[in-house]
Amino acid sequence: MRVLIVGCLGSRLEQAANIVISRGSQVDHVGTVSQAIDRACSEGNHHLVICEVECGIRSLVNGLASQRVHIPVLACGPASAALATGAISDGADDYLPLPPDTDLVASFLQDVAYESHKLISIDPGMSQLLCLVQKVAVSDASVLVCGESGTGKEILSRYIHKKSKRFKGPFVAFNCAALPETLIESELFGHEKGAFSGAATRRIGRFEAANGGTLLLDEISEMDVRMQAKLLRAIQEREIDRLGGNASIPLDVRIIATSNRDLKSEIKNGRFREDLYFRLNVVSLTVPPLRSRRLDIVPLAQHFSKKYCELNGLPSRIISDKANEILTNGIWKGNIRELENAVHRAVLLSRGDVINVEDFNAAGVSSSVNSERSIINTNPWVGNSVDDVEQALILDTLTYTDGNRTHAASILGISIRALRNKLRNYADKGANVPRPSLGLVTQQ
Structure with a gap:
């Protein structure tokens, strides 16, 4: 992860920068909002901006938006509820009191990344998939990763990158469902100064930021058909044109795309281009849902328990055998993401060295398990919308x-x-x- 720090590197802001570095992130620093906007546009691969409130949060947020740059902004400053409220009203995603709390900074970084790139599995079905991944990773072929939401498609994509010969290059992820159609072209391909009203500087897009590495197009099925045509050209020609530019830019980028939809059905219904599908689907991988790999549930739950105990500054806690049984027999419609959130909540609610069934009950897991194994017989929310x-x-x-x-x-x-x-x-x-x-x- 790459973080841009904006402000005067005095002792308190420097402490925040050091915490970010200690968590494995790369830090860039500029002194002013205008420098921050220029830096974000020229490099195109920052994941988070941490900005002192004195620098002007509203100017930063509006400036980034005017250049069609979408990066979470974390405001920071003295411990003041009024300053925190004002910063969020000005468009910051959250507020970090200074001097910084290590666990709080870790929480912000975790939320931005929403990832724990460690791939955990002992299930035989997943083992077969990972054997195939090992063979696929060493090539430069485009890969299409399919599976339900929450199954870990992005983590598998990062695993492919780490096992490839491009592992020293950048891994850039772009969520095709996160932005409106009008902004996706600038986000992917970048733009030149003056390309549109308010474009005050050149902007490097995701393709250029991923040069020499891997570009993940997450949930590709959400992309508008008209934008798919421009994407197809970039993949076929291995070059892009910045919005408002006159010269093509050659690229060396490997494409990995993910989808939680049946793309063949999308093609049949006219929502996805068949030629783009064939271009992306050189190698196809399907990540099984969690209910089909139940042997992985307990190891994943143990991993998440350790992770969130550390993140929240709590002593290590084990999950009881009975609770593990409940988890193993869960339905988990939200797959690994739902399991992770359930364990996170149970960690926060538990009070001893062991996370028990009651903790998962309070965390709302009962709605996810088979009725014959339900933790409770009634739910206090029944009767409400x-x-x-x-x-x-x-x-x-x-x-x-x-x-x-x-x-x-x-x-x-x-x-x-x-x-x-x-x-x-x-x-x-x-x-x-x-x-x-x-x-x-x-x-x-």
Whole structure:
């Protein structure tokens, strides 16, 4: 991960930079917002911007948006609820009090990455898939990774990159469903200064940022058909044209695409180009759902337990045999992502050295297990609408995190942008949305 730090590298901001570096991320530093915008446009591969509030959060957010650069912005400054609220109102995704708390910084980085790139599996079916991956990885062939949402398609894609001869090059991921159609072209191909109103500087796109490495096109089936034609040309010709540019730029990029849809059905219904499908589908891999690889459930749960104990500064906790049995027999419609969120919540709710069935019950796992193995017989939310239950869960989680949007989004398993949109809707309807508060943040 690459992080851009904006501000004066005094002792407190420098502490934050050192924590980011200690977590394995690369750090770049600039002093002003205008320099930050120029740097983000010229390099195109930053994953997070950490900016002091004194530099001007609104100017940074608006400046990045005007250049069609989409990077999460983490504001930082003195421990002040008023400053935190103001920064988030100005467009920051969250607020980091200074001096920085190590675990809180780790939580922000975790939310941005939403990844633990370690591929964990003992299931025989997955072992066969990984054997095939080993053979595929060494080539430069395009790979199409299919599977349900939450099965770990991106992690498998990163695994392919790490096992390839391009492992020293960049791995750049682009979520095709995250941006509106009008912004995707600039995000992928970049743009020249003056390419559109407000384009004040040249912008390097994801293709150029991935040069010499791998570009992951996540959920490719969400891309508009018209944009698919431009993508096809870039893959076929191995070159791109920046928006507003006059010269083609040659590239050396390996393409990995993922999809949770049946692309053949999408082609039949006119929503996906057949020629692009054949170009991407040189090698096809299908990641099985978690319910088809039950031997992996306990090792994954143990991994997530250790991970979130460390992340939240808690002593290590094991999962009881009975709880493991419940997890193993779960339905897990959300696959590994749902399991990870369930274990994360159980870690936070447990109070001893062992995570018991009751902790998973309180974490809401009962809705995911077979009825004959249900932890409880009734659910207090029965009789309420799904929207009401979701709103209550989100607001309660935000209260639990003391208003920390990033931490709440991580626990809930949704993006910070999705959380902010929901909170805005709740506030418009008159709901009492907790403001960012620094009362539970441990200062060092």
